[in-house]
């Protein structure tokens with residue numbers, strides 16, 4: 463679990479995060495949504511330990527980040543997996559090389575142990591015969607699967623995903639969402655996804671945090687987001703006519 467208590471982050475005069483308090487539970491898919499510039503990426507980077515907030519604290523399964531020693535912070539960092547926007551694979555390495563990279567960098571495992579783990583995670587993301595291919599030789603959806611395999615190869619307790627669906631067609635986007643949710647539940651990971659994809663919000667948003675101008679404007683589940691009358695949320699989430707109609711139908715069905 464990650465507990466966030468009243469964090470503030472500024473860049474010069476730009477006060478970006480203005481006292482965010484929330485908690486992200488283990489085994490749950492947590493989403494962060496909000497307009498461009500609302501502070502989602504800065505918040506995610508604070509959770510990753512890339513930015514240190516000036517005020518407030520972040521606690522990872524009982525460990526308060528700002529109280530940790532350098533070594534403890536490094537150990538915590540190795541419990542985090544990250545799926546970057548656009549996958550961020552190494553073009554010059556094969557699929558297998560990309561996934562093996564964190565094991566080579568951060569563990570002392572034998573080649574055989576690493577190979578076994580790489581085979582296992584590639585199979586888990588349903589990539590069985592792509593080991594020797596290069597990122598440029600596989601589709602965007604497959605690249606995301608490789609990025610997910612690389613993010614989970616170290617068996618993380620925390621998984622962070624920045625726009626994991628960007629650039630994917632709707633059907634592939636749903637497959638990737640479902641894969642992330644399945645892995646989260648299966649390995650009891652605390653997963654946090656920064657997204658603009660309203661389909662993800664509806665489908666996998668077990669907890670949704672809505673940021674507005676650096677404040678936590680609303681939080682709740684995908685069931686609750688249908689019912690909320692918070693105007694900022696409804697204006698943002700139901701900005702398209704299609705989603706307005708879906709919401710209307712959902713509410714009518716339940717009356």
Ligand SMILES: Nc1ncnc2c1ncn2[C@@H]1O[C@H](COP(=O)(O)OP(=O)(O)OP(=O)(O)O)[C@@H](O)[C@H]1O
Nearest residue numbers: 473476478496497498499500501502503504505658
């Ligand atoms: N490294 C940085 N240095 C200075 N200002 C920054 C830095 N990173 C972000 N900001 C500022 O923080 C504010 C929030 O940016 P952030 O990237 O978190 O928004 P966002 O909600 O993720 O937007 P988007 O959805 O477009 O990615 C912006 O005003 C941005 O200029």
